[in-house]
Amino acid sequence: xxxxxxxxxxxxxxxxxxxxxxxxxxxxxxxxxxxxxxxxxxxxxxxxxxxxxxxxxxxxxxxxxxxxxxxxxxxxxxxxxxxxxxxxxxxxxxxxxxxxxxxxxxxxxxxxxxxxxxxxxxxxxxxxxxxxxxxxxxxxxxxxxxxxxxxxxxxxxxxxxxxxxxxxxxxxxxxxxxxxxxxxxxxxxxxxxxxxxxxxxxxxxxxxxxxx
Amino acid sequence: xxxxxxxxxxxxxxxxxxxxxxxxxxxxxxxxxxxxxxxxxxxxxxxxxxxxxxxxxxxxxxxxxxxxxxxxxxxxxxxxxxxxxxxxxxxxxxxxxxxxxxxxxxxxxxxxxxxxxxxxxxxxxxxxxxxxxxxxxxxxxxxxxxxxxxxxxxxxxxxxxxxxxxxxxxxxxxxxxxxxxxxxxxxxxxxxxxxxxxxxxxxxxxxxxxxx
DNA sequence: TTGCAGCCTGACCGTATGGTCAGCTTTCAG
DNA sequence: CTGAAAGCTGACCATACGGTCAGGCTGCAA
Numbered sequence: 101x102x103x104x105x106x107x108x109x110x111x112x113x114x115x116x117x118x119x120x121x122x123x124x125x126x127x128x129x130x131x132x133x134x135x136x137x138x139x140x141x142x143x144x145x146x147x148x149x150x151x152x153x154x155x156x157x158x159x160x161x162x163x164x165x166x167x168x169x170x171x172x173x174x175x176x177x178x179x180x181x182x183x184x185x186x187x188x189x190x191x192x193x194x195x196x197x198x199x200x201x202x203x204x205x206x207x208x209x210x211x212x213x214x215x216x217x218x219x220x221x222x223x224x225x226x227x228x229x230x231x232x233x234x235x236x237x238x239x240x241x242x243x244x245x246x247x248x249x250x251x252x253x254x255x256x257x258x259x260x261x262x263x264x265x266x267x268x269x270x271x272x273x274x275x276x277x278x279x280x281x282x283x284x285x286x287x288x289x290x291x292x293x294x295x296x297x298x299x300x301x302x303x304x305x306x307x308x309x310x311x312x
Numbered sequence: 313x314x315x316x317x318x319x320x321x322x323x324x325x326x327x328x329x330x331x332x333x334x335x336x337x338x339x340x341x342x343x344x345x346x347x348x349x350x351x352x353x354x355x356x357x358x359x360x361x362x363x364x365x366x367x368x369x370x371x372x373x374x375x376x377x378x379x380x381x382x383x384x385x386x387x388x389x390x391x392x393x394x395x396x397x398x399x400x401x402x403x404x405x406x407x408x409x410x411x412x413x414x415x416x417x418x419x420x421x422x423x424x425x426x427x428x429x430x431x432x433x434x435x436x437x438x439x440x441x442x443x444x445x446x447x448x449x450x451x452x453x454x455x456x457x458x459x460x461x462x463x464x465x466x467x468x469x470x471x472x473x474x475x476x477x478x479x480x481x482x483x484x485x486x487x488x489x490x491x492x493x494x495x496x497x498x499x500x501x502x503x504x505x506x507x508x509x510x511x512x513x514x515x516x517x518x519x520x521x522x523x524x
Numbered sequence: 525t526t527g528c529a530g531c532c533t534g535a536c537c538g539t540a541t542g543g544t545c546a547g548c549t550t551t552c553a554g
Numbered sequence: 555c556t557g558a559a560a561g562c563t564g565a566c567c568a569t570a571c572g573g574t575c576a577g578g579c580t581g582c583a584a
Contacts, residue, residue, distance in 0.1 A: 110551065110560065117561090131431060136347020139542065151563050154543065211430050217489045218423050219343060228492045236493055253517075259510040262490065263479050270478030273485075277429045278474065280440045281448055298471040305465075306518025322530070322581065329531095351572065363533050366573065 118156055120146045126167050130208035133215055134164055165223050168216050171209040172227060178202055182239050188252045188309040191242070192264065193300050199268035200296050203275075210272035236261065253308035260307065267299050330368055332358040338379050342420035345427055346376055377435050380428050383421040384439060390414055394451055400464045400521040403454070405512050408480060412508050415484035422484030448473065465520035472519065479511050 124145035128137045139160055143150040157163035178198035185191025203210055221228055236258070243257035271278065271287075279286055287295065336357035340349045351372055355362040369375035390410035397403025415422055433440055448470070455469035483490065483499075491498055499507065 113551095113561070133345035133347050133427065133431065135345050135349070136431075138540080140540090149563050150542090151544085151565095152561085155560095155562070158543090160542065214430065214485065215345065215427070217486050218426065219345065219348075220488050221492070225492070228489060232489075233493060255514060256506055256510050258493070259507050260514070262482055262486075262507075263511065263514060265486070266478040266482030267475050269482075270474055273426065274429050274474075274477070276432050277440060277444075280433070280437070281445060281470070294468055295471050295474075298468050299475065302467060302472070302475060302518035303514060304518075305520070306514035306516075308517070325531075325581095350570085352570090361533050362572090363535095363574085364531085367530095367532070370573090372572065 114156075117146075117148065117152070121148070121153055121156055121163070122167060122170065125163050126170075126208045126212060129164060129167055129215070130211035134160075134219070139163075161223075167209075167212055168223050169227075171206070171213045172224065172231075174202060174206060174209065175213065176231070176235065179235055179239075182242060187311065188243070188246050188307065189304060189311060192304060192307075192309070195264060196268060196296060196300050196303070199264070200271065200292070200299070203268055203270075203272035204292060207272040207275055210269055214269065214273045251310055255307045260303075263303065267303070271295060326368075329358075329360065329364070333360065333365055333368060333375070334379060334382065337375050338382075338420045338424060341376060341379055341427070342423040346372075346431070351375075373435075379421075379424055380435050381439075383418070383425045384436065384443075386414060386418060386421065387425065388443070388447070391447055391451075394454060399523065400455070400458050400519065401516060401523060404476065404516060404519075404521070407476060408512050408515070409508060411476070411480035412483065412504070412511070415480055415482075415487075416504060419484040419487055422481055426481065426485045463522055467519045472515075475515065479515070483507060 121142065124142045125137075128142045128145060132138075132141075137160075139153055140150050142163070143153050146153070153163070157166065178195070178201075181194035181198045182191050185194060216222075216224055239261060240257040243252075243255075243260060246252050247254050247257075275286075282291070333354065336354045337349075340354045340357060344350075344353075349372075351365055352362050354375070355365050358365070365375070369378065390407070390413075393406035393410045394403050397406060428434075428436055451473060452469040455464075455467075455472060458464050459466050459469075487498075494503070
């Protein structure tokens with residue numbers, strides 16, 4: 101064997117196994133939902149015995165919680181695009197790009213997140229009432245300022261945000277439908293680019309965004 | 313008792329029980345997903361013994377299939393708004409109104425549909441490859457004609473449709489999130505109206521829709 | 525009135541699942 | 555080198571779930 105099963109450091113093992121479990125769990129939760137997912141399936145996909153999962157994550161709920169929180173982190177990072185912007189064209193463009201990239205690179209995570217919210221956010225309720233609300237209020241304020249400064253038409257900021265979330269998230273959550281309507285093939289690079297451009301163009305034109 | 317347990321006609325019984333089961337099932341499937349839903353819960357909610365469910369619907373899968381097909385019917389009906397229209401302003405406005413009404417009146421159904429698609433449409437794959445595809449192709453053709461006739465800017469019809477689906481469906485699927493961000497209260501009549509108006513305005517402006 | 529087809533259901537069953545645990549191996553600080 | 559802590563796992567358990575069925579009940583056509 102070229103690979104002499106080099107021994108692993110403790111923390112290395114821990115990190116790698118947790119990672120493998122989280123990746124597998126994200127996929128299984130996305131495909132089957134919380135109720136339909138089984139620890140056995142996740143274990144198989146992660147290449148570990150089921151009992152080992154319970155060594156790292158005591159219960160299915162705890163594992164699910166970790167998966168959901170991971171997604172929330174990624175989601176929040178993308179949200180920062182808004183801050184650096186000087187006006188709606190920069191800010192909203194960057195945000196759409198970031199969220200579309202998430203839809204493309206983390207479709208499973210997006211689905212888990214969608215599923216969680218659809219089922220009443222049993223795990224994330226706290227985050228939604230604190231972090232998410234604060235983030236949203238902040239962005240609403242930014243948009244309101246843009247409107248005051250005449251950088252865009254007076255559009256309800258909340259409904260605009262919902263539209264941004266919806267339009268971008270759709271490409272992950274309903275990816276299967278889009279793929280089916282695309283002749284059963286995943287969107288190509290070009291099609292993803294077109295999707296992004298379309299959303300940007302329609303929304304930015306739609307809100308009458310003007311250069312700072 | 314004022315209610316002398318009037319006897320029921322046979323077909324009446326059948327109709328009412330099936331209806332009760334389908335209503336209960338829609339709610340439970342929406343709240344818990346297919347895997348998380350249990351026949352017992354559905355039975356309790358419908359006020360029937362579990363064994364009775366299996367008399368009307370042999371398996372959980374069959375019951376689920378019925379629920380999903382019901383939604384698909386409603387969805388298709390709304391889709392007709394497009395046809396009578398003379399231009400994008402009429403057509404897209406009417407479609408947004410219809411789909412928003414579905415999101416408001418049938419949030420559970422919308423969630424079940426979303427869940428079905430997210431999990432790869434195990435039940436609806438056939439419909440998606442036939443009915444849905446035909447419907448979509450038809451609407452794409454209509455939009456293309458509107459563009460040719462100069463009634464709107466040249467926007468990719470498919471991505472426009474996805475945006476319409478996303479923006480409207482979002483208010484059902486992510487209703488819990490929207491409610492949380494709305495101070496924990498459901499959207500009021502006025503807020504629903506504002507939501508509709510906002511979507512219409514942004515999209516119609518965004519695609520440069522011009523009166524026929 | 526009667527027979528029967530459709531309707532109803534308590535009790536039951538096999539299975540799959542989340543979770544436990546005793547006891548093993550491996551790593552590594554001292 | 556050594557002991558203990560961390561990592562690992564096959565075998566096991568209790569439960570909950572989807573589904574079955576024998577047998578009772580009821581509306582209704584003849």
